Amino acid sequence: MQCERNRTVVEVKGWSERVTRDAGILSLGSCFSMEIGNKLAEEGYGICSNPFGVLYNPASIANSIDFLAHGRIFTDSDVVPRNTNPVRAGHTVGPQPGHRPIAPDGDGYVSFYHHGSFTRKSPEEFLLNANTSLAAASSAFRKAKWIMVTFGTSWVYRHIERDIIVSNCHKHPAWEFRRELLTVEDITDRWDDIVKAFPDKHFIFTVSPIRHRKDGMHGNQISKAILLLAVEHMVSAFPNTHYFPAYEIVLDELRDYSWFTDDLTHPSPEAVNIVWERFRTSVL
Numbered sequence: 001m002q003c004e005r006n007r008t009v010v011e012v013k014g015w016s017e018r019v020t021r022d023a024g025i026l027s028l029g030s031c032f033s034m035e036i037g038n039k040l041a042e043e044g045y046g047i048c049s050n051p052f053g054v055l056y057n058p059a060s061i062a063n064s065i066d067f068l069a070h071g072r073i074f075t076d077s078d079v080v081p082r083n084t085n086p087v088r089a090g091h092t093v094g095p096q097p098g099h100r101p102i103a104p105d106g107d108g109y110v111s112f113y114h115h116g117s118f119t120r121k122s123p124e125e126f127l128l129n130a131n132t133s134l135a136a137a138s139s140a141f142r143k144a145k146w147i148m149v150t151f152g153t154s155w156v157y158r159h160i161e162r163d164i165i166v167s168n169c170h171k172h173p174a175w176e177f178r179r180e181l182l183t184v185e186d187i188t189d190r191w192d193d194i195v196k197a198f199p200d201k202h203f204i205f206t207v208s209p210i211r212h213r214k215d216g217m218h219g220n221q222i223s224k225a226i227l228l229l230a231v232e233h234m235v236s237a238f239p240n241t242h243y244f245p246a247y248e249i250v251l252d253e254l255r256d257y258s259w260f261t262d263d264l265t266h267p268s269p270e271a272v273n274i275v276w277e278r279f280r281t282s283v284l
Helices: 031-042 058-069 123-143 184-197 217-237 246-253 269-283
Strands: 025-029 047-049 079-081 109-111 146-151 155-159 177-181 202-207 241-243
Touching: 025 031, 025 058, 025 123, 031 047, 031 146, 031 202, 031 269, 047 123, 058 123, 058 146, 058 184, 079 123, 109 123, 146 217, 177 217, 184 217, 202 217, 202 246, 217 241, 246 269
Parallel strands: 025 047, 025 146, 146 202, 202 241
Antiparallel strands: 079 109, 155 177
């Protein structure tokens, strides 16, 4: 049985202040945050999980907090068609004079601040759904004592014309974006301000153990190292920040590929359960 395998156990000491069911939790970040968020919901904890959909990079997650904390709403200027790739949409490759993206039939509309799961058939439907979710999540943010943040990657895509780091490229053509690697300072400058602005909230940071293989194995390692260094800075600097070592548990303790799904990238349900049990006994 897998539970009987020899492995190097990553020690997680119990926290002096525990997360309680009535404290209120907001979870933001990568798909790994969804896994833990679902477990918390099953256990009866009041949690609002990923109100913008899955987000992977620290800049996009910080953008979402700006929306939640400062009363911003989404408007027509935020709406973009999903899938304007010129090959798929029948255009010539490269930007064309007077080009105005139109969503191919069935692809719908979304924003660069959201995951593709927020796509709707019309701009009006998207805005209604996005702002309804935003209103509920803004209320949850105000009430939450604990903010769980899972960083997935330091690699980002900047939309050149809008000059924003996007949460998702939504199948737009590559020439609309510039690929960048965030530095530790890029992350900490933004997140230091967020943590300092909300001293009444506790921030739990994790780094997703899911490898971003499209960045290359070396590129993924560089990306994760930047995230870990940024989190270490914040945990050392602010008493209301905490780190839970999900990354180390999966990649150091459960490092055998048999703890992963068939894609050899995502942790298996059994591995997720082990991380959850460690979280439950040390944090809850």
